[in-house]
Amino acid sequence: MILSLMKPPYHITSEILSLIASISEKIGEINAALLYKPTTELRKKNRIKTIQSSLEIEGNTLTEEQITALLENKRVVAPQKDILEVQNAIKTYEQLHQFNPYQIKDLERAHSILMNGLIESAGKLRTTNVGIVKGSKVEHIAPGGGMVKALVKDLFGYLKKDKDLLLIKSCVFHYEFEFIHPFIDGNGRMGRLWQTLILMQRYPVFEFLPVESLIKQQQSIYYSKLSESDKKGNSTPFIEFMLGIIQAALEEVLQLQNKTLYTEDRILLFKDKAGKNTFTRKDYLNHFKNISAPTASRDLKWAVEQGILSRFGDKRLAEYQF
CATH class of the missing domain: 1.10.10 (Arc Repressor Mutant, subunit A)
Known part of the structure; x- marks a missing residue:
């Protein structure tokens, strides 16, 4: 939870330190073997996997095969909303390099492409109050609409100026973004996308890392860690979870390295x-x-x-x- 002009609360645990060490080692291995530039075929596969997983977490029904067909401009029989979500996500991910992760206006621009035609307020920070309902109970009451703009500004200030490691800051950003819930809809997919974007700037491997599909496999834990962090009033549990996911995704790249190379x-x-x-x-x-x-x-x-x-x-x- 962010209080104006203060650093978001979290603490560095021994678990976080050991995950950071392992992740740094794996990134080093990947860079040394030049695996951060996967082959074109693998890049396409990973992108499709990312889009499919991120949208499936939000209830989209399209399969990887159907998304591949849409990428190739083929006709797909599926609910119109689901098709539009995928088409928007494809456009957004194609433009990843054009977004600056430190600019709020770029966040709004990415959201407007991602949610175009799905909600009326695509690309606009919310000004109304919202609660997140899971099943029949209210899971999370987001900060009031009148506070959103200031909270988002503080969060970006933290991202730009704080001296903590980028790996940690990207996880804190992801958690705080979900806590603030800055848009009426599309916050989950935007939070995941933005963490990728933050990390890509320094570590090119993150552009094609299948982080989303690993989150999808542990979707219930993902939500429970967000909820646990809410209850504790700090993002430590969520940071540990996300670093574990990143570590597993890097491990996957290293294992696949020569199996998929011709x-x-x-x-x-x-x-x-x-x-x-x-x-x-x-x-x-x-x-x-x-x-x-x-x-x-x-x-x-x-x-x-x-x-x-x-x-x-x-x-x-x-x-x-x-």
Whole structure:
């Protein structure tokens, strides 16, 4: 809960510290192996997974196959509202790089694309009072409409100026955003989107990280951690939960790394690393630790045949250059 011009309340636990250490280590591994730039096919798959999961949390019925069809401009039979939600989400995620996570006007612009045609006040902070009802009970009474503008301004002030780690600030932002409930509708998907956007600025891997699908798998815990943080008056339980989700999503990327890569993918990823330097098959193998020596030889032979690589010397002593 935010009190004007004060830092949102939370405390750093040993659990948070150990998660941060593990996440930092995994980001380091991903950066070293250049896995933050997944192949085009994988990027598309992860984007579809993200959109499907984030909207399913909000009750949307479309499957990954149907979302793929919409992306390819094919006709889909489904409720019109669900189709519109997906089309809006596709547009919003396509424009991710055009939003500055530190600007309120960009938050409003993203919301207006995401909720276009779904609510009348798309892109406008609410001025009325709301309560969030789950089943038959009121789950959360959001701050009054008259306070929203000031609270959002304070939250963005915290995001810009506070010296805490970005990983922590992104989780605090996500929780406080849901607590304030700044829009009439679409707050859940906006909070998740904005945390991604905040993290993407420093860690490119977050653009295609399947965080949403892991939240979807633990949806009831996600809501219970939001609720627990409300009751405790600080976001600590929610920070621990979200960092755990981020850690699991990064782990997934590391496990998938070589299973989903083909010869051409590996060669292009290695090109970024090698630049203009010469290298050996051993250097190539050190980079892709999950492949065998014969696979490395086949990759390099293919790249030479395609004219992507030049080869100097023979057999084991051979050196290559892009």
